[in-house]
Amino acid sequence: MSDKDKKVLITGNEVIAEAAIRAGCRFYAGYPITPQNELTAYMSRHMPEAGGVFIQAESELAAISMVFGAACVGERALTSSSSPGISLKQEGISYLAGCRLPAVIVNMSRGGPGLGNIAPGQADYFQSTRGGGHGDYRTIVLAPNCGQEFFDLTRLAFDLADEYRMPVLILGDGVLGQMAEPVKLKPGIKYEPAHQKKEWALTGNKTGKPKIIRSLYLGQGVLEKHNLELKKLYDKIEQEDVRSESFYVDDSEVVLVAFGISSRICKKVMQEARKEGVKVGMIRPITLWPYPYEIISRAAAKKVKFLVVEMNMGQMIEDVKLAVGGKAEVHFYGRTGGEMPQEKDIMEKIKQVIK
Amino acid sequence: MIKVKIDSEKCKGCNLCLMYCPKGLIKESKILNKRGICPVEFDSSKGACIGCRFCALMCPESAIEIIDE
Amino acid sequence: MKEIYKKSNILTDAITHYCPGCGHGIIHNLVCEVVEELGIMEKTIAIAPVGCAVLAYDYWKFDTTEAAHGRPLAVATGIKRARPELIVFTYQGDGDLAAIGTAETVHAANRGENVTVIFVNNGVYGMTGGQMAPTTLLSQKTATCINGRNAKRDGYPLKVSEMLAVLDGVCYIERTSVHNPGAVIKTKKAIKKAFQNQIEKKGFSMVEVISQCPTYWGLSPVEAVEKIEKDIIKKVPLGVIKDV
Numbered sequence: 153m154s155d156k157d158k159k160v161l162i163t164g165n166e167v168i169a170e171a172a173i174r175a176g177c178r179f180y181a182g183y184p185i186t187p188q189n190e191l192t193a194y195m196s197r198h199m200p201e202a203g204g205v206f207i208q209a210e211s212e213l214a215a216i217s218m219v220f221g222a223a224c225v226g227e228r229a230l231t232s233s234s235s236p237g238i239s240l241k242q243e244g245i246s247y248l249a250g251c252r253l254p255a256v257i258v259n260m261s262r263g264g265p266g267l268g269n270i271a272p273g274q275a276d277y278f279q280s281t282r283g284g285g286h287g288d289y290r291t292i293v294l295a296p297n298c299g300q301e302f303f304d305l306t307r308l309a310f311d312l313a314d315e316y317r318m319p320v321l322i323l324g325d326g327v328l329g330q331m332a333e334p335v336k337l338k339p340g341i342k343y344e345p346a347h348q349k350k351e352w353a354l355t356g357n358k359t360g361k362p363k364i365i366r367s368l369y370l371g372q373g374v375l376e377k378h379n380l381e382l383k384k385l386y387d388k389i390e391q392e393d394v395r396s397e398s399f400y401v402d403d404s405e406v407v408l409v410a411f412g413i414s415s416r417i418c419k420k421v422m423q424e425a426r427k428e429g430v431k432v433g434m435i436r437p438i439t440l441w442p443y444p445y446e447i448i449s450r451a452a453a454k455k456v457k458f459l460v461v462e463m464n465m466g467q468m469i470e471d472v473k474l475a476v477g478g479k480a481e482v483h484f485y486g487r488t489g490g491e492m493p494q495e496k497d498i499m500e501k502i503k504q505v506i507k
Numbered sequence: 508m509i510k511v512k513i514d515s516e517k518c519k520g521c522n523l524c525l526m527y528c529p530k531g532l533i534k535e536s537k538i539l540n541k542r543g544i545c546p547v548e549f550d551s552s553k554g555a556c557i558g559c560r561f562c563a564l565m566c567p568e569s570a571i572e573i574i575d576e
Numbered sequence: 577m578k579e580i581y582k583k584s585n586i587l588t589d590a591i592t593h594y595c596p597g598c599g600h601g602i603i604h605n606l607v608c609e610v611v612e613e614l615g616i617m618e619k620t621i622a623i624a625p626v627g628c629a630v631l632a633y634d635y636w637k638f639d640t641t642e643a644a645h646g647r648p649l650a651v652a653t654g655i656k657r658a659r660p661e662l663i664v665f666t667y668q669g670d671g672d673l674a675a676i677g678t679a680e681t682v683h684a685a686n687r688g689e690n691v692t693v694i695f696v697n698n699g700v701y702g703m704t705g706g707q708m709a710p711t712t713l714l715s716q717k718t719a720t721c722i723n724g725r726n727a728k729r730d731g732y733p734l735k736v737s738e739m740l741a742v743l744d745g746v747c748y749i750e751r752t753s754v755h756n757p758g759a760v761i762k763t764k765k766a767i768k769k770a771f772q773n774q775i776e777k778k779g780f781s782m783v784e785v786i787s788q789c790p791t792y793w794g795l796s797p798v799e800a801v802e803k804i805e806k807d808i809i810k811k812v813p814l815g816v817i818k819d820v
Binding site: 217243360365 | 658
Binding site: 509516517519520521522526559561563564566567569572573574575576 | 577578579580581582583584587591592594595596597598599600601602604605754756757760761790796797798801
């Protein structure tokens, strides 16, 4: 096997950290919370080696504001946390969105509400896909389902953040974060200080004309104008950056819809079902915002039945119903409180749906 | 001669300059500015300005310039 | 013709939204004068707070970012760590620095972040209508303690500068005021030292400026500065609190 194809066994948390450094990220601030601690620990060791900045912040509020600061001067910056910590980071995420600053935020989500538990969860779907904090904004949400995708989508997250000047969220969960999988670590980009290419980044006023980073727009109509600019950007992203994966949609009676770790379980169920002659397909959204409404809508027109599988009490199902628009049956199977859906239970549900 | 130039449109009439002028050369104007505020004005009739800058240092509007003609 | 005094070139010509007699305008000018004299304008980044000085970027020509309420020192940490060659300062009020941002303030100070903090303390929340601040003095009346701050109900005024001075990461803290010309000159000297410390990589430096808020003290500007002289600085003494 050539070196090029060599894979390393690495946890999801650590592979994001490694991918971020290879994507030219040179600033990380975080606060300990399970189940994402491996990411912070990896950064504490490897970010200094790469010549970057690692800070263990006093809180998630501070960590996201440190990332905000680094983003102001054009640095590729990352922070990570898990559900309760992400709630705190929503303050800074809203400011990043309002100020048009790029940053990447990782949520290795766990059971909630409240302190919940430290088992894997997908209950932050609403929070992730509806902006999450206060105000009229969106964040791009990437939902990888394996170690390799964590690597690939982390780099993509930084590129999208810079391209659109907005925060990008990577949504994982406790299983994906802590499970070690073989991953091909692709070579990093040559590090060039990102700020030299970002004409809006603060450098100190060298021209007589100051640069101002702000989300405060007083005066009648001024904020509306700003928000409509954001809307234009979001419309473009909805046109150009929807990512998903589909299996057997054209040859299915039941189409499973699942993301992240649930989609891994569903894929196995789909394969087993097809062996038994049950026509099951699957649609896996990779971007949760922008959402693949179009693909689901097209499948709905073929009169398939949908079964949405999530690790929550039913959140993404609302987007599936929006896409289906009443044209097909939409069913739900979910586990909550940090529990995982079992293959046999999903299979059972499929059989009920077919009947 | 030292002259205190006051931007009467910037002046908000707080009178801190007037309070600290050791020579009493600043007084309230009788003419309102565009924002309806009685600004202060330099009045050299009572003596010569010594250029101590107290008025300018205390001006929150940075509306005062001092020149020696 | 000789120029004896002219405002700093770093100040814009905008008319501020500050009330008549407010100390912010004086302090803005001092910061601008210091940066101009040190010749560091081209590498200085300002962080504006949430509070009365939220629009500071309209009044000075520094490259400036806003920060969420209380987070300027976390933002400053991000900027300074990412670009140590830049000169970074925060401009914060008492609500921002000493209430909602207490954690960010304490930890940035404790880490010894090499930044400059201009802490404007007028003892009230001006922007939101004169509510009680962490630094409101006992018996001082505000919109949310109309009979005066009562220790039993409201706790005591927070001695932020004294609190921070005990931290090993802190290099310099001085409390000054802008209520008379001599005090303004001393404040400028302190601000200059706080910036020089940063240039010399000495660590966390903060100037607490006791500033007048005539509007929410219910006084005329003249009465407000007299109150600082006769009352406030007797309770909150001026001077160097730490200098290492």
